[in-house]
Amino acid sequence: MICSIKQSTVTPTINGSDTTSRRKNMSAIQRYLVLPSLNANKSKPVLSVSKPLHVSRVESFALSKPQKRTLITCKAYEADRSEPIEVSGVKPEAAKKVKIGIYFATWWALNVVFNIYNKKVLNAFPYPWLTSTLSLACGSLMMMISWAIRIAEAPSTDFEFWKTLFPVAVAHTIGHVAATVSMSKVAVSFTHIIKSGEPAFSVLVSRFLLGETFPPSVYMSLVPIIGGCALAAVTELNFNMIGFMGAMISNLAFVFRNIFSKRGMKGKSVSGMNYYACLSILSLFILTPFAIAVEGPQMWAAGWQTALSQIGPNFIWWLAAQSVFYHLYNQVSYMSLDEISP
Incomplete structure (x- = not known):
């Protein structure tokens, strides 16, 4: 079998008398140059080359020059392993x-x-x-x-939606009216100082009525909130019991409103x-x-x-x-x- 490599004007010939190193190089090239032909009388295919093959450019087979990696990569992910798409470099x-x-x-x-x-x-x-x-x-x-x-x-909406919404509306109505009554009797600043104790009400209601537990750091954070509300109530010059009780009732009502709202909005x-x-x-x-x-x-x-x-x-x-x-x-x-x- 004779196989020739032609590049420019010189066509070197590779034959059986070449050195061992050339045979090794030729064996790598032959993987790409052999042409299959099937013998009709035999069941196994026979590979043969009927004419010498000429290669004009060795680079086309990527034997001496690595391919360049593209800058754009496309990846496919499974539905449950999909990655979020980032737009303009901003993470979701x-x-x-x-x-x-x-x-x-x-x-x-x-x-x-x-x-x-x-x-x-x-x-x-x-x-x-x-x-x-x-x-x-x-x-x-x-x-x-x-x-x-x-x-x-x-x-x-349906009847079940309004039925679930009703306790939320009752709590919202009580909290809204109580806060407005409080602001009609005392200064707005005093009302909101008392209403800032709503996180304390939320933790206490969740703990004693809903059975939820919190880490000790959460309970310790309530101490300055409760202390600040008590100090504001004692030092308020225009203290009014109706205004104070209105703010306290509003806190409690809004805590229940928030709890009922979170439950009511799930699955809706x-x-x-x-x-x-x-x-x-x-x-x-x-x-x-x-x-x-x-x-x-x-x-x-x-x-x-x-x-x-x-x-x-x-x-x-x-x-x-x-x-x-x-x-x-x-x-x-x-x-x-x-x-x-x-």
Whole structure:
């Protein structure tokens, strides 16, 4: 068998008289050069070369030149081992943390604005039951308009959903009214100092009623919270028992609301925004008859005339602002649950 390698104008010939080193090199080349042909009379294939083969470029067989690695690699993963896609070098976990931080900052800013306007309204119009009712009514109206004009997609609910939502709405109504009553009797700062003890209520309720246990560090962290609330209550110059008890009741009610909300949202296809919208609507139906019974239209009419005569048209703006911002800051807090919840 004769095999020739042709490169440029010189064609070297490799035959049986070559040296042993050339035979070894030739054996590597022959793996790529042999052409198979089948003998019809025999069952086993026979490999043969009928003509000399010429190779113009040895590099084409990648024997002397390694291939270059591509910069783009494609990998396939199983469904349960898939890796998250990173967009523009930003990890999904980092983006999620930033999004949650934005939610918390927005919630805090909207809450501050609500507290300012709510206190202005209560100073001029000291009827916390009606003020609380108007806040829920404004939020419910905003969401129903959003659903009607399709700014937001209306939730798909059933009787079981509203049944699960009912205890959440009861706790939300009690907490909302109690906090508003507290702010109508004392300074906003005092109310929020007392309400800052809500983590202590959450731990105690979870421990004694739900049977959940926490590490000792969690219980130790409650000591400065409880001590700060007690110190603020003792040193408050305009201390009012109704205001103090309203803040304490609000803490307890919101703890149960949060517990019921987390349980109610599990397995539900309703988003956080629509969940709070449904919560506002149901709370409005619960609160309205109690507001009428406690205060009544006659007291509201007299207080309305007094507020308009003292403040003027700005009072209407204050009332609308506190109602809108109340709904917005609560809505943002429930939207953040979509990101926090697993």
